[in-house]
Amino acid sequence: MTTKICILFLLFWIALPLIVLGQVVEQRVPDPNTGQINMMRIGVMDGNHISTRFKNWGEIAEHPYSPSCEWPKGTKQEYMDGVALIVSVATRDVDGNVIHPMETQYREFVDLNPENPSELWGWAPLPGYFSEGSTSPAMSDDPSTWPLRWPDKPSSWDGYWNGWFGKGKTQAALETYFVFDDDLDEEWNFYPDPDDSSRRGVGLEVAARYFQWSEVLARDALFALYFITNEGKTDYDSVYYAFYADWGLGDLPGEDMDNMDDCGSYDLELDLAYAWDYDHTGFRGWKVGYGGFAFLESPGISDDGIDNDYDGLIDESRTNDAGVWLDQYPYGVSDVEAFRKFYNREPAPHWSGDEDGDWTPFTDLNGNGVWDPGEPLNDDVGEDGLGPYDAGYPGPDKGEGDGRPTLGPGNLPGEPNFGKRDKDESDQIGLTGFEIFHVHYYELTNDEQNWNVFRKSRSPHEKKPNPLVGGNLGMFFSSGPFKLRAGQTENYSMALLFADNLETLARRKKTIQNIYNNDYQFAVPPLKPTLTAVAGDRKVVLRWDDRAESSWDPFLQEHDFEGYMILRSTEPNFRENLLITNSYGDQYYYMPLQQEGILAQFDLINEYSGLHPLAEEGIKFNLGNNTGLRHMYIDTTVQNGQTYFYAVLSYDRGKVDTTEIGYEGIEPMTCANRIEMDIAGNLVPDINCAIITPNPYAAGYQAPSLDREKYGDGSPIQKQVIGTGRIEVHFVEDDSIRDQHVYEVVFQDTAKFHNKGATFFTIFDSTAGKTVLPQQKLGQQFETPVFNGLIVNLFNDTTVAVDYQKSGWKVKTTNFKTVIDFDPTFSSEFNPLMNISIPYPADFEIRFSDQIVDTSEKGLGTFREVPTKFSVWNLTENKPAKFFFRDVIEDSTLTPDSDESILLFIDNPDVKYFRLNTTWRIKFLSDTTELEIPPQPGDVFQLITRKPFRTGDVFRFTVNGVKYDQNEAKSALKDIYVVPNPYVAAASWERKDSFLKGRGERRIWFCNLPEKCTIRIYTVRGYLVDTIEYDGFYYASPEYDSGIPQSGAPIGAVPWNLVSKDGMDIAYGVYVYHVDAPGVGEQIGKFAVIK
Secondary structure, eight states: OOSOOOOOOOOTTTTHHHHHTTOOOOOOOOOSSOOOGGGOOEEEEOSSSOBEEEETTTEEOOTTSSOSSBSSTTSOOEEEEEEEEEEEEOEEOTTSOEEOOEEOOOSSSOOEETTEEEEEOSOEEOTTSSOTTOSSOEETTBGGGSOSSOTTSOGGGTTSOEETTEETOOOSSEEEEEEEEOTTOOSSSOOSSTTOTTOOTTSEEEEEEEEEOOSTTTTTEEEEEEEEEEOSSOOEEEEEEEEEEEEEEEEOTTOOSSOSSEEEEEETTTTEEEEEETTSBOGGGOBOOEEEEEEEEOOBOSSSSSOTTOSSOOSOOTTOOOOOEEOSTTTTOSOHHHHHHHHSSOOOOEETTSTTOOOOOOOOTTOSSSOOTTSOOTTOBOTTOOOTTSTTOOSOOTTBTSSSOOOOOTTOOOOTTSGGGOGGGSOBOOOOEEEEEETTSSOTTOHHHHHHHHHHOOOTTTSOOOOEESSOEEEEEEEEEEEEOTTOEEEEEEEEEEESSHHHHHHHHHHHHHHHHTTTOOOOOOOOOOEEEEEETTEEEEEEOSGGGGOOBTTTTBOOEEEEEEEEESSTTOGGGOOEEOTTSOEEEOOOOEETTEESEEEOSSSOOSBOSOOBTTBOOBOOOSOOOOSEEEEOOOOTTOOEEEEEEEEEOOEEEEETTEEEEEOOOBOOOOEEEOTTSOEEEOTTEEEEOOOOBOBTEEOOEEOSSTTSSSOSEEEEOSSOOEEEEEEOOGGGOOTTOEEEEEEEEOOTTSSSSOEEEEEEETTTTEEEEEEEEEOSEEEOOOBTTEEEEEEOOOSOEEOTTTOEEEEOOOOOEEEEEEOGGGSTTTOGGGOOBOOOOOOEEEEEOSSOOEEOOOBTTTBOOOEESEEEEETTTTEEOEEEEEOSSOSSSOOTTSSOEEEEEEEOTTSTTTOEEEEEEEEEEOOTTSOOOOOOTTOEEEEOEEOOOOTTOEEEEEEEOOEEOHHHHHHTGGGOEEESSSEESOOTTSOOOOSSSSOOOOOEEEESOBSSEEEEEEETTOOEEEEEEEOSSOOOOTTTGGGOOOOSSOBSEEEEOSBOTTSOBOOSEEEEEEEEETTTEEEEEEEEEEO
């Protein structure tokens, strides 16, 4: 959770009784700095389907600015005007008067300095928690927003994310962290620290964290956690924490046209406040869903002798140390029945400081009583919260692997499921007050009025609130009264969630509650791969690294990476890919890209494949088909000129346990895919995403290719192989391709009969006379690293087996069917003592005659020499094959539906006694529906096998490098064109407007251009509108897809945004363009812009 940390004060002799009882004083170490308005930063949380602005003084959403709780992300459909954190206290001013100061900050109607109305009173951010040059608060996914030094962490955290889960740990898809206080509030004649007259407000400092998860059941929720510390010297006996929710369902950015018909209510069973639009129709007709406000964590009271949260435990505290081992029933539980109901488990032995008993020590695999490297640490990771598989792990620290729960001193996180990282170790008072009202019925400027609201309000479970139907909807959530003593920290948290309907919202709330109940810990998706994309003519080449494959899931305590899937969309939020729905019709899973019916999904070759057994909400995750991993993909289904958004998602295999009633466990998880919009409106892709526009190559440009004329048969790859696998050659870096270089892929194997053992390969550049890829071990599939601009994919048939699709009658008169198997007499399955049967990797041909043409061998004590009217030829080794023949009817040929068979064998002196290995057996079956027609002279049966590559196998190919044909470029000048032409209002490739007002982006393309040219655009009267200098590699300025390079090859197209050289949008009408290409020629054309 947050960094509100507990220091253990060992106060000499005086503290001894507390230590014995396992009690220490809670104290988050406050920051010596104070808040400043000029430290305010605006960020965007868009790590899942919710996108919203927030300010680093605890305010979520900010109408009328976009996005303001936009859901789904990218639709401009907004649900909240804002959410504010409130703390209200009772105290006395310097004159002895009872006062009720209230601290908050919001976009409107908050306290201002009456002498200087531009000066806000209330929360203000502290410096040091974001980068000095950043306009955003610190975000977990963007190191450029992090400070050089975290003020509340030791220097060893420098350069790492200040994560709630530990140093550098980012278990959420997106997390932000900031700190603010109330020092700027000078409304009251009150000083929280009597010794410091410069400290104002009521002496509160707040550390805040917001989380978003991309996991399918949590991706429509945003979590907010606040850790509120009394850093003054005044004890408060009566304090309320509260949230103010200002709903705005149905609005669009900058519009206030649909905020007067909002409705609100509270569901007692779900413990959820929710809101909806009266007619379910927003401004401009969009369908409005439901918004939910889930109250989660409240302050706790650890000294009143009451079970405030009804969990069977009394006076829990997050400040306890490990305490003593409890091994006598009921193990410190005061109400066993309440404990069972709350935790859904029985009490068990545990450390007394871990009151709820959910902390898990290391797993002692060898039973020696101490932790050894390689044994799972589970929760026993020490003060820093890090284990050996976490990034930035510095080695064992205090408390790691000691078998006792450990608190994090100061602002260190400590161990999971204990202390500050276990919400159940707080005797929470819950939601004590809830109000639904019309916005501005209560004003945030009226401290006394709001104090009375909080004091008089009742929990919805005590007094069910009346729904509000039709209005500008506001809500108060409050918890209190409770004591907040000097140095004490108490937490407050909530979640916002959204859904299309109330039923789905209810299901989402249960998921939100489970996440919270597990202290925000659950299975973690694999790391994101780093993606690069290169565009070509009607193709996009994607490449990514393998960092995800070493991912460690701290929740499951295992490496659980399984595969990759590729998404492609024409909009940056990938809504187009949410095609797989659950049983309720909700969009649930992404559908990967497909080419020719084949999914762009690549998984490990292992025991996990097909549909995952768990059916979450009636839908199962596709784990893949054991295709083998890939790190490169070429999409050839794209259109030139269309901008595409790609994401490569890594995913894990989940977890399944079999129970008496079926399966339980965790469904597979995919990493997040996120393309955000910066403050200037530019799209910025995450490391596993890309934005790219394919276009034709520049006129005259000839892309690299395989030489099809080199080997005489028109084949691009010369095959001198027995193995039945294949290779693919891909060009990924055009400018690195070496013209007319010949490459050889040479194989070796270690098996005597080439049917098992290890296979290796090496790639040589025979033109340069050197090895470009040293010997590599080959399994079923291998993807080489890039060499000389190439990638080679190898596919190997590692298991010798009959290829039934290719086996059969080559020449056929007979209607006999065939059976190919192993003789059980000589196989391990039926006769382990005589296991001499092997799958031999060769092809055979049985040639029939009406004369005696061969004689079978005798041997094995069973077979005798038999003259036969057929012969067997080893096609692979081009020699006669040896065989046994069991001729029951003694007619020198095979009889169907009998014990007669042909048994092939191979000489092998290494086999004791027999000096041979048997292999394939062939039997005949008759077609019972027709008259039997036995094999006739000239009939030929082929037995074809799938074979691994072997020593001597070679693939050879020659590459053509990049070429430029100037004559072709000249002849192509007449083919220059503008698309769309005419331009009518908008084009399909333009992305959605990111601004509150105005037309947004417009774009046309000049296509089929030579490599270098100047384009001048004129009105029909000859006025120069704009000039474009094009060098073949220029693609984008910031307003076009963030200036991302598009290709390693010169492209023949350039966009224009319909803005003149004077910065004005052009008028409707006809325009003339002039293309001047030095050394190539000139071309004039026209295009029209139509209203």
